[in-house]
Amino acid sequence: MRTVVHTRQGEPAQVLTLREEPERPRPGAGQVLVRMRVRPVHRGDLAGVEGLPELPEQQSGARTPGVEGMGVIESVGPDVHTLGPGQRVAVFPAPGTWAEYVVVAADRAVAVPDEVSDETAALMLVNPLTLRMLYRALDSALRGQQGSVLQTAAGSSVGRLVSAAGVRHDLPLINLVRSASGARKMRTLYPTLPVIATCDDDWREQVRHEAGQQGIRVVLDCVGGAMTRDLAELLADGGTLISYGQLGSGTTPLERLPLIQRSLTVQGVTVLQWMSRPPEGAGPGRRLRPGLGTEHAGPARSRGQLRPRRLQGGHRTRPPPGQDRDRPAHHTAGGQPRAGGGLMxxxxxxxxxxxxxxxxxxxxxxxxxxxxxxxxxxxxxxxxxxxxxxxxxxxxxxxxxxxxxxxxxxxxxxxxxxxxxxxxxxxxxxxxxxxxxxxxxxxxxxxxxxxxxxxxxxxxxxxxxxxxxxxxxxxxxxxxxxxxxxxxxxxxxxxxxxxxxxxxxxxxxxxxxxxxxxxxxxxxxxxxxxxxxxxxxxxxxxx
Missing domain, CATH: 3.40.50.720 (NAD(P)-binding Rossmann-like Domain)
Structure with missing residues (x-):
């Protein structure tokens, strides 16, 4: 059995090796053995290989990266009754998916419909779960207050899911992207949502203009790095910065942020928290619907979820410069998919x-x-x-x-x-x-x-x-x-x-x-x- 391993942290190209294992692992009670077909490579996977530069080496022994993917069940252990050999499944969280075979708890393997491709299925658990995690954190941070939400890396897969859910739930969302071409693409996909390119010298002023008097109440940030200080300065007093990634370069010392003076909160969240408890609604034999993360991109309206009625404020009533050329100046109402509001x-x-x-x-x-x-x-x-x-x-x-x-x-x-x-x-x-x-x-x-x-x-x-x-x-x-x-x-x-x-x-x-x-x-x-x-x-x- 082939598996990718590393015995120390460092540059992936230097520390990752392909190793042949003499035997396949065997599933225990409540587990399934999955022959992996597709394994996404996320920045978080590589960060786990590299380690954090400011922290000491945290690894001992060989480790196989990866926590998600899609494959076919090879065999099942005792007490597994609703999944069987030959069945296509998406898995998450499942440590060690960068291997040919991986043992997964049956309640973390979700059956994939025939009409869903392998590549799509490999991402159809982690991204919607990330969306749900963010919306829970967002619901808690808003606490019924009025104001806009700013998200970075809006053109990413998760960013587009957040935008689609934002359109559906009338969330006063402002999108940040890096380039003018990325901004044009986002305006085409989500014409009702403002989008600003950080390559513009006045991007901070554009954000403040879009946010209006109530300001930015919450930032959803997966960039971090040197940009963190700018994002914190854009927050309204009492606002919250929710960090869930570190795509950017550089660092921002915590003491450089006006946390105390302006009662700001910085909250870190990670989808890997799902490692400690099964995802709600997942379990052995559950069917993965083709619409997961697309037609149901918005989180369910249940206990602990974002409630649209709490987000009706913050709509912009005046168009910013150039608005009449690019997009409507306000969100539309109604429960149906809107112009470009995600996949349908x-x-x-x-x-x-x-x-x-x-x-x-x-x-x-x-x-x-x-x-x-x-x-x-x-x-x-x-x-x-x-x-x-x-x-x-x-x-x-x-x-x-x-x-x-x-x-x-x-x-x-x-x-x-x-x-x-x-x-x-x-x-x-x-x-x-x-x-x-x-x-x-x-x-x-x-x-x-x-x-x-x-x-x-x-x-x-x-x-x-x-x-x-x-x-x-x-x-x-x-x-x-x-x-x-x-x-x-x-x-x-x-x-x-x-x-x-x-x-x-x-x-x-x-x-x-x-x-x-x-x-x-x-x-x-x-x-x-x-x-x-x-x-x-x-x-x-x-x-």
Whole structure:
């Protein structure tokens, strides 16, 4: 059995070695033996190898790094009844995962669904648990007080999860990133959240401007180092700096911080605290849902969790400089996914060329897609295989249970499909249909009286928040990368719900399109539907 070990602390490239062990370990009672497939390498793993420079050597004997990953159960010990050999599992915390085989407590191994890739599963425990840990610490630090929350390294995997949960729970969050390009990316992903690049000379003034009179109540920091003093100075009196990493360079002596004068608190937290107790809700045989950390990115509203009602304050009512160019000046309300508010489950009603084009864009950007058609899930097996692990097939009724639904069936089938669906109260539905009573070459446009096509669709889907989009473009213009040397492909859209349009705008922007909001389903829909002046108009926007 091969394993990575080090017998002393130091530079990883110098102290890590690959060693052959004569025998595999054997699982004891309540344990499973896992053959590891994927092992993430985190900065914390390397820090454990390097050790802290200001502390003496803490290691004695050989040690194998790693505490998480994904693998397949090789064998199980006594008293393990809900997991078995051959089962794919994600493990955490599981010390020593940088080995070919590792023994793990069964209650720290979570079964992985077939549709989740090995690479995704390897991270699907630690990141959501880190999010939950941070939100617990944040809930305690806020203590019902008003004010903004500032997070560093917002573009990291955990930072994006915090942002997605912040959007969902109306958290007055301000994001810090290092570069201007990182800021542009975050604005595309989360248009409702302010983002500031620390490469700007005036980034501290920008933070104070965004925070307003109430100031920064809590900082979530995984950078540390020399930046700690700046973050402490940005805190309001009585504020809390929550440290959960040390990505930055340099140091800040504790005595340099105005802790006593301004009643500041510095709190260190680590997800490795989960080593001392099993994660809530985890246990042998528990199924890892594909939505973990995506559609359920926000922590559960249970005892000890962040409660949205305590975070309604701190909304900005005045736009900072340049705000009208980049993003809205305030958070949106409502419980649905917002513009770019994290990864989503997207269901398609229909699996033709337009639905496939949208699905490929979505999967490319990490979203989960559930496809459906009138012929049943089995008929979609080749397409699902081609799209990869983030795609599944289902019935239309099952596909409609999603964060966002794409209606992409032929016009004559719209009423029948609508009749099959469960209630869609609050669900964002992208209507990509055109009112063809008969298709080309013998085109006949349906007579809907005074209604536009999408108004008619909305009448069949009571409670749904319908957005008319993608129907003005031919599929061959939707499928490729919409970013061209001369500009981005324009995507016209219309809808009666502002939040729903923001969601579609954020998603389309993430795909690379240049969305243009034309107003309501009546006004804008009439422009882009079949026969409208913008139908089949393919334009590029120069950025």
């Amino acid at each position: 489950k997207i269901g398609t009603l229909g699996a033709g060329t337009i639905a496939q084009a949208i699905a490929r864009h979505a999967i490319r950007h990490g979203h989960e897609v559930v496809l459906s058609n009138s012929r049943g899930p089995a008929s979609l097996a080749p397409l699902v295989k081609d799209l990869g692990a983030r795609a599944t097939a289902a019935t239309p009724a099952e596909a409609a249970v999603a964060d966002l639904v794409v209606l992409a069936v032929g016009w004559p089938q719209v009423p029948d499909v609508a009749a099959q669906l469960p209630p869609l109260d609050g669900t964002v539905v992208i209507d990509v249909t055109n009112q063809f009573d008969s298709p080309p070459p013998n085109v006949k446009i349906a007579n809907l009286g005074d209604l536009t096509g999408s108004e008619y669709v909305a009448s069949l889907l009571p409670g749904a928040r319908v957005v008319n989009a993608f129907n003005a473009l031919f599929a061959q213009f939707i499928a490729p990368d919409p970013r061209h040397e001369a500009g981005r492909q324009v995507l016209f859209l219309a809808g009666d719900d502002t939040d729903a349009k923001n969601t579609v705008t954020g998603l389309a922007s993430q795909f690379g399109f240049a969305p243009v909001d034309l107003g309501t389903l009546r006004e804008g829909g009439r422009l882009i539907q079949l026969g409208g002046p913008l139908s089949a108009l393919h334009a590029l926007k120069q950025d």
